[in-house]
Amino acid sequence: MIILSQLIINPTYEKMIPALTAEEYDSLKDSIKNNGLWIPILVNQDNVILDGHHRYKICKELGIKIKHAVRTFPTKLDEEIFVIECNVKRRQLDDLGKHKIYEKLKPLYKQRAKLKQIEAGKKYGENHPKSLRTNDHKLSSKEKEESLASTQAANEVNLSRKKAQRMDHVKEQDPKLYEQIGQTDKITVNKAYTIIRKKEKRKLREKEIKKLQVHLPKSIQLYNQQFQTLKVKPKSISLIFTDPPYHDKFLYLFEDLAKQAGIVLRDGGSLVTFVGQGNIGKIIIIMEKVGLKFHWPLVIKHTGPSASVFGKKVLVGCKIMLWFVKGKYEGEFVSDIKESKFQGKELHEWAQSTVESDYYIKYMTIPNEIIYDPFMGSGTTGISAKKLNRQFIGCEDNSKDENDYFTIAQKRISNA
Numbered sequence: 349m350i351i352l353s354q355l356i357i358n359p360t361y362e363k364m365i366p367a368l369t370a371e372e373y374d375s376l377k378d379s380i381k382n383n384g385l386w387i388p389i390l391v392n393q394d395n396v397i398l399d400g401h402h403r404y405k406i407c408k409e410l411g412i413k414i415k416h417a418v419r420t421f422p423t424k425l426d427e428e429i430f431v432i433e434c435n436v437k438r439r440q441l442d443d444l445g446k447h448k449i450y451e452k453l454k455p456l457y458k459q460r461a462k463l464k465q466i467e468a469g470k471k472y473g474e475n476h477p478k479s480l481r482t483n484d485h486k487l488s489s490k491e492k493e494e495s496l497a498s499t500q501a502a503n504e505v506n507l508s509r510k511k512a513q514r515m516d517h518v519k520e521q522d523p524k525l526y527e528q529i530g531q532t533d534k535i536t537v538n539k540a541y542t543i544i545r546k547k548e549k550r551k552l553r554e555k556e557i558k559k560l561q562v563h564l565p566k567s568i569q570l571y572n573q574q575f576q577t578l579k580v581k582p583k584s585i586s587l588i589f590t591d592p593p594y595h596d597k598f599l600y601l602f603e604d605l606a607k608q609a610g611i612v613l614r615d616g617g618s619l620v621t622f623v624g625q626g627n628i629g630k631i632i633i634i635m636e637k638v639g640l641k642f643h644w645p646l647v648i649k650h651t652g653p654s655a656s657v658f659g660k661k662v663l664v665g666c667k668i669m670l671w672f673v674k675g676k677y678e679g680e681f682v683s684d685i686k687e688s689k690f691q692g693k694e695l696h697e698w699a700q701s702t703v704e705s706d707y708y709i710k711y712m713t714i715p716n717e718i719i720y721d722p723f724m725g726s727g728t729t730g731i732s733a734k735k736l737n738r739q740f741i742g743c744e745d746n747s748k749d750e751n752d753y754f755t756i757a758q759k760r761i762s763n764a
């Protein structure tokens with residue numbers, strides 16, 4: 349038996365282990381009160397507590413005699429590792445708690461591996477158990493140390509190495525978000541990692557865009573304004589290929605588009621517009637009011653992730669474009685179904701792929717004709733028009749949006 353006052357708390361050791369919640373502490377206290385101290389407090393040869401800081405505190409509060417056992421280690425480092433490891437095994441930790449311990453163990457394992465290497469005078473890594481070896485034979489010995497320590501620490505706290513590395517990354521990029529992991533259902537490790545990756549990808553694209561120069565030929569005219577105020581020469585446009593905002597509250601934009609299309613389309617010209625599936629009927633009525641004829645629906649098949657409309661129990665596998673004609677269509681045959689390509693949304697939340705604009709511009713018009721996109725966004729239609737040697741008029745009003753889509757469109761089209 350040891351006298352309570354003879355035990356020493358090393359504050360560094362005490363901080364190495366995660367504190368119990370108030371609830372956990374009370375429950376441990378009740379158990380010790382009712383059953384006595386079952387698990388002895390582990391101390392080193394100098395009576396410094398290695399394991400049992402909470403139990404020690406509770407025994408002091410309750411005035412209970414303590415049992416102890418002495419553990420000795422060949423080095424201070426082994427002792428430090430033990431202090432952490434024996435706690436991990438007993439505690440119920442969530443991902444964040446596990447990762448915090450993983451972070452403490454990793455540098456210690458690295459240090460131990462280095463010492464072993466020096467001792468053995470051998471190349472590091474040769475004698476490590478197979479289960480801890482990683483696929484990293486191409487790494488430098490420093491990177492190997494890092495990688496092995498990371499695998500070992502992740503194994504010890506029962507986190508997959510991938511998860512641990514993802515959490516490392518989230519912490520490095522956004523410490524606040526890291527602290528939220530697991531604290532609400534919404535922020536899982538994967539969710540936090542996805543948020544960070546999305547931001548990183550966006551920054552990368554923005555950097556790429558910054559590097560691009562704007563050199564637009566005369567055949568390409570871009571306007572940063574509301575399309576309703578743009579003066580386009582009457583009967584000059586062969587194809588309006590566009591993608592207005594879909595939401596019901598923007599239906600008035602289709603009315604404005606119809607009015608303008610009626611004036612600027614030349615005879616035989618087409619208007620091809622993406623539409624929200626829910627408003628197809630209304631949009632046909634709006635367009636036909638100004639004398640455009642509904643020609644055909646065009647189905648653009650999704651290839652990337654697709655959405656579900658829960659209210660209607662529909663798994664969405666395609667986008668719809670409606671094709672209207674002023675007078676009689678003069679272009680070539682086109683297919684009414686086209687498989688699109690997944691388009692990342694880093695540059696514009698609603699960016700479309702160029703697959704469909706390439707295809708319909710190519711077959712509905714001939715070189716040098718004018719293509720008009722009044723809702724240009726990040727400039728997808730303009731890219732296709734330029735590549736196919738058509739003239740292009742694009743309009744984008746993002747005055748209500750924090751993203752500078754107009755500049756993005758200018759640069760993308762310039763560099764197409």
Ligand SMILES: C[S@@+](CC[C@H](N)C(=O)[O-])C[C@H]1O[C@@H](n2cnc3c(N)ncnc32)[C@H](O)[C@@H]1O
Nearest residue numbers: 574575591696698699700723725726728744745
């Ligand atoms: C669905 S997005 C077009 C995305 C585009 N297809 C792309 O691939 O990037 C519609 C765009 O129309 C713009 N817009 C909305 N109202 C407008 C208006 N009255 N005049 C011009 N542009 C407008 C929005 O800022 C938005 O960028």
